[in-house]
Amino acid sequence: MKIIMLGAPGAGKGTQAKQIAEKYKIPHISTGDIFRANIKNGTELGKKAKTFMDQGLLVPDELVVDLVVDRVRQEDCTNGYVLDGFPRTIPQAEALDAALEAIGEKIDYAINVEVPDENIVRRMSGRRACVACGATYHLVHIPPKAEGICDKCGKELILRDDDKPETVEKRLNVYHEQTQPLINYYTDKKVLVEVDGTVDMADVFAAIVKILGE
């Protein structure tokens, strides 16, 4: 079962990807992990990627695809995998499909975890972080015992810049521009499935299992 996760930043697709990996005993693959592993092991691809990253440049699509394809050809991916955070753009998706086709494989499901922007902005704006120890809270889901005070160290809790509505909205705009076209792409390929990401995490997962099968 070869799966791609789609969904806006903050939609919870990483959490779902982890659970899918656990239930179906397939690896959860994120590009960040692949980069780190290749750099750590000093592979040719890793060295190439590092030259871009050291200069603060984005790793080119072609190289990212090479890294991902190299990863999905490893033995633990025989029964499938769940890709998280890749592809992000149409050129990446096309390159991935071409590379998979060359080894006689294809993506089975592109799962879109759907959450309206306003819900994501609301979720993120409820986050709080401790200025001292970095502990994180959520006003609704994981509230601190005393308002505005860290349970662990007693210091002040703040709303991080990253979680502020204007920052989240900017990130969502980039997502819609870049990644939304992927939804059309995978619809055309007849592998797109959508789940409602506004419900409880456990219910989102139950909906995914219903699609993928027990």
Ligand SMILES: [Zn+2]
């Ligand atoms: Zn603290």
